[in-house]
Amino acid sequence: MSAILRLEGVHTNIAQYQVLHGVSLDIPEGGVHVILGRNGAGKTTTLRTIMGLWKSRLGTIQFRGQDIAQLGTPDIARLGIAFVPENMGIFGGLTVEENMRLATHDGSFDTERLERIHAIFPAIKQFWQKPAHALSGGQKQMLAVSRAIIEKRDLILIDEPTKGLAPSIIRNMIAAFREIAEETTILLVEQNFHFAKALGQTVAVIDDGRIVHRGSMTELAEDAALQSRFLSLSLEAH
Amino acid sequence: MSDTSIPFRTRMSAGIDRFGGVMLLPVVLAFIAFVLIGQPSTWATLTIAGLAMGMMIFLMASGLSLIFGLMDVLNFGHSAFATAGAFVGATVLAWLGFWVTGGNPALNLAGLLLAIAAATIFGALAGWFFERVVIKPVYQDHLRQILITVGALIVAEELVLLIWGGAPIPVPRPAVLTGSIVFAGVSVEIYRIFAFLLGLVxxxxxxxxxxxxxxxxLIRAGVExxxxxxxxxxxxxxxxILVFMAGSALAAMGGAMWAGYQGLITAALGSEMMILVFIVVIIGGLGSIQGSLLGALLVGLMANYVAFLVPKMALASNMLLMMAILLWxxxxxxxxxxx
Structure with missing residues (x-):
């Protein structure tokens, strides 16, 4: 499988602190790929660096062969990369419809696609004209993901979508992400190993700003020793 | 859940919201002033003066609120655009003296609108230059923003003094907008009605x-x-850039309108108005146009009512209003x- 995204030796600083120490990663095209790691390991920084929200100091980031490391965030987004941040990035003063409309390139919806999104996340349809700040945490997460897929994207970066969500909503999210992954590539950052295991095809474990393990999710899920070595903190937490 | 299980405060708040919520505040203020003033004609004159003043402050404040909200820029130089707008407007009015003071109402209005347009365009262009040269290097740095915009304000005021001199400049008011109309015993300056209507538009x-x-x-999303x-x-x-130009243009438009209202302007016009403009932006809520309008109307009404009732408290009253609202x-x- 060819890589849609390739990071090589990426170093990123936040202020005077170096957070990423040479992250190298290949994300194959299609399916769900997961970055796991404990708090502060560099997961969010990796996603934000890919998105251009924090600039890498060294290294290359290639998307479909094009170096995007020094591109501005809007230019990266226009290449077909969507981002769902940890805080969901919902515009609370805008209605659900306005949030969705903003994510379209010309302000108009593809009706068929919108209906599919409504089928995946019925709450989006139900609260279409409500201000987004009035939604619950789970509904906001659904809106954030819906916004990312309102138009066809090649790659969606999603940062800890299960954070603070109830188990029933997480189950719905798993089903939704499986459906979304049929047409696009998802790079997911997670701490919840059970959620990651249910979705991921490949996995990379990051620790102290370095990739310490790469492989298939099946291999990690079946190997207790590997889990214990790389994810003991995460497994204990969940 | 029965109604009685909902706290009284929540029920009261929901009830107030149904009738307009905080938008009712100017009405409440006007009602209190009516009781205190006692004379309906005086109250009506003060109310219209307050609304007109509020609308002119709104013009200056709305742009600043958007600049604060969207760009997170503390622009203490905003008043320079109001000053520049006032002087550009006054200069154009003086050039078009025959149009403005002659007996043809259409030419009177055309002269005024040209003066306002010139001030607004100048404000937009000056805003573009200011954003590129002064603001752009200090994005994300509030301390430097304060220092550099205060510095730019001083430079701008000195430039006004250099070009127009230190003596107060008289501003010709269009003949069609001079004088007052009397309706039901209430005397209202025509210029104030025009200022109110322009602000509303x-x-x-x-x-x-x-x-x-x-x-x-996009702007509303960017503010968030x-x-x-x-x-x-x-x-x-x-x-x-677009929002900064629009905000500067609006400040210049407000300055030009304020110049016509005052009749005599100095280089300190913008700085004098700035306290009220900042109060409006703060009590209205950053980045909110409705908030700016509401805040400006409250400030305009409060300034006029208190100036009549307790003249020495005129400015302090708006400070107290800001404190009360921020506590709430x-x-x-x-x-x-x-x-």
């Missing part, structure tokens, strides 16, 4: 742009979360960002 235009266009949608707007593929820096709603009456 600008508010409606801004409301429509912000709520009915894609550009407005600049980073996410960029992550959706939009160049926020271009939006910044720390983010202002109608903040753009919903927390």
């Amino acid at each position: 600008v508010y409606v235009a801004m409301y429509l742009v912000l709520n009915r266009t894609r550009l407005g949608l 979360n600049r980073e996410m707007v960029e992550a959706l593929g939009f160049r926020i820096d271009r939006l910044f 709603r720390p983010y202002g009456l109608l903040p753009a960002v919903k927390r």
Whole structure:
């Protein structure tokens, strides 16, 4: 499988602190790929660096062969990369419809696609004209993901979508992400190993700003020793 | 859940919201003033004067509120645009003296509108230059923003003194807008009615742009979360320039209107107004046009009522109003960002 995204030796600083120490990663095209790691390991920084929200100091980031490391965030987004941040990035003063409309390139919806999104996340349809700040945490997460897929994207970066969500909503999210992954590539950052295991095809474990393990999710899920070595903190937490 | 199980405060708040919520505050203020003043004709004159003053302050404050809200820029130089607008407007009015003071009402109005247009265009262009040269290097750095914009304000005021001199400049008021009309025993200056109507037109235009266009949608989103707007593929820096130009143009327009209202202007005009403008932006809520309008009307009404009732308290009254509102709603009456 060819890589849609390739990071090589990426170093990123936040202020005077170096957070990423040479992250190298290949994300194959299609399916769900997961970055796991404990708090502060560099997961969010990796996603934000890919998105251009924090600039890498060294290294290359290639998307479909094009170096995007020094591109501005809007230019990266226009290449077909969507981002769902940890805080969901919902515009609370805008209605659900306005949030969705903003994510379209010309302000108009593809009706068929919108209906599919409504089928995946019925709450989006139900609260279409409500201000987004009035939604619950789970509904906001659904809106954030819906916004990312309102138009066809090649790659969606999603940062800890299960954070603070109830188990029933997480189950719905798993089903939704499986459906979304049929047409696009998802790079997911997670701490919840059970959620990651249910979705991921490949996995990379990051620790102290370095990739310490790469492989298939099946291999990690079946190997207790590997889990214990790389994810003991995460497994204990969940 | 029965109604009685809902706390009284929540029920009262919901009831007030049904009738307009905080938008009722100017009405409440006007009612209290009516009781205290006692004379309906005086109260009506003061109310119309307050509304007109409020609308002119709104013109100056709305742009600053958007600049604060969207760009997170503390622009203490905003008043320079009001001053520049006042002087450019006054100069154009003086050039068009025959049009403005002659007996043809159409030419009177055309002269005034040309003066306002010249001030507004000058404000937009000066705003573009100011954003590129002064503001752009200090994005994300509030301390430097304060220092450099205060410095720029001083330079701008000195430039005004250099060009127009230190003596107060008389501003010719269009003949058609001089004098008053008397209705039901209430005397109202025509210029104030014009100022109120112009402010209303600008508010409606801004409301429509912000709520009915894609550009407005982007601005409202940018006020809440600049980073996410960029992550959706939009160049926020271009939006910044546009909003800064619009905010500066509005301040210049407000300055030109204020010049006509005052009749005599000095280089300190903008700085004198700035306290009221900042109060409006703070009590209205950052980034909110409705909030700016509400705050401006409250400030205009309060200034006129208190100037009549307790003249020495005129400025202090608005400070007290700001303190009271911030104690009640720390983010202002109608903040753009919903927390």
